[in-house]
Amino acid sequence: MGLLKAFRLEGFGVTLRQMFRPRLTTEYPKEKYDRPPRRHGRHVLNRYEDGMEKCIGCELCAGVCPARCIYVRGADNPVDDPVSPGERYGFVYEINYLRCIHCDLCVEACPTEAITETKLFEFSFTNKEDAIYTKDELLVGDDGRAKRLPWEHWAGPEDDHTSQWMRSTSSSGDADYAGRVNWSGELGFGVRPPETDAPAEGEVERRWR
């Protein structure tokens, strides 16, 4: 060892030692990481527990979107068969996934928790029409799950925690509200509990003031 040091050849020992250490590579398509519950993926449009749509067509998501990928048109609810509780509903709702950067500002901007994101990121399309998701494709099904489109690769329960980011940033992202239920129920899931590892009320550090 002394001789190696004298000639400054310790580096050879370093490289040799690395040969017997475990590999860090994750062979992606074969093995996958567990997705963190707050990951931003493909969007869904949520519905209330009674099946009514949450979207009220206010266009706040479209306004806040930095990539200008959301197109919304609101319309008055039909009186005899309302789509959403309240006066208006999202008549047209389109997201262009060629532009979306999955920043989730739309999720934070939404006043009714209508738009949230799944964990899905493995979706690739071969034409521009498929890239533009319409309201039909974005709206959750009757079981509260996202619709699975042919070009999307759903590996597992990637739509289990669709509203996690919304819940973790609810009430304008104020840390004081962490751990407090401050959101409405969802079709198929009911009222979701706060994040399990979120600090209890009163224990929150005021980090951003």
Added chain:
Amino acid sequence: MIAQLDPLFETGEVGLEVFLVVAIKVVAAFALLLVAVMLYIWFMRKVIADMQNRIGPNRAGPFGVLQTLADGIKLFFKEQTIPSSADRPVFRLAPYLSIMPAFLMFCVIPVGGQVSILGRETLLQVVDLPVGALWILAMSGIGVYGIMLAGWASGSKYPLLGSVRATAQLLSYEAAFGLSILGVLVHAGTLSTRGIVADQYSTAWHATFTEGYWRPAILAFAIFVIAALAETNHPPFDLVEAEQELVGGFNTEYSGIRFAIFFLAEFMNVITMSAVAVTLFLGGPSGPLLGFLDESNVLNTWVMPVFWFMLKVVALLFATVWVRASLPRMRYDRLMSFGWKFLIEAAIVWVLISAVFVYVDDKDYDTGTTIAIWFGVVGAAALALVVLYLCVPKRGEQIEEFR
């Protein structure tokens, strides 16, 4: 004269059979080198990946063995471009000029012992030249032509800079390379590669240790390895293609199969140099045979020598990969001053010392005379080094003179 080259020519007549045997040997050697390059590149990528906690190529074929083949096929079908300012014939010629010396150098390497092909006794090497060691030196020198002409013919400045570097580097290290071999030649008393191997091997495999062959060779081997790394533009001496400074070096303007040939030549050179090191220093194909079998058994004549040769080459190739994974690239001025001011001097002194080893062993002097000779030689070498040291200007002095 020709009968001494190979037992194949002993009868003197050169018929169809002899011609076929020679042709088979040439084609087999070339194919062996090509396959070896393919496997070496895979091996290198895998080992470096291991040393960096990665997995490395694993998609094409079992364990990714066929990755190089896939890359080669891809390069073969890619478009080849020639810059408008290029010297077209030379530009086209350069890749072949760089690959041929690598193969020609391998021709004199003994891969195995004496075997019979088509009922003819022959040596398992393409040719056993009486000047084999000189042939190796000559071919390693000619190898620079391909790189130099490639850079010059590209008509572009980065390739030109790369090839200028290559030329300077190869010329500098050629001297140390030749001098490091000299000790072995002095000891073996022959230039034929098979003769050198035979001299190392004698009869018993442990003769390397008992007869002290390693004494004159040990430092020469170190110098040889360093110089050979520099000759083959292998890291840490790969300034020829320092991508941070020169884009891609001499091969910047090359694409498609011509680029692949340069690549092939580079790795072929590494393999050939390892084979040369095995031949000159590590006893070539010699090694313990299977004792429980007959001497003339096919395992003992064919398989075992080739196995030992391959084993030694693979061990050296692993060392080159290890060096590649461990050492950063040298700075250019340090490369030059290391080559000229240290390596060549060390090689000269070691030639002197190994000559004394051989002389003293030959003459069988008594202990007193031997010690006296040693003192004299070591003293002379030290004196020469001191004079050299005093003559070479120090860095500060040089700058003063320029002012």
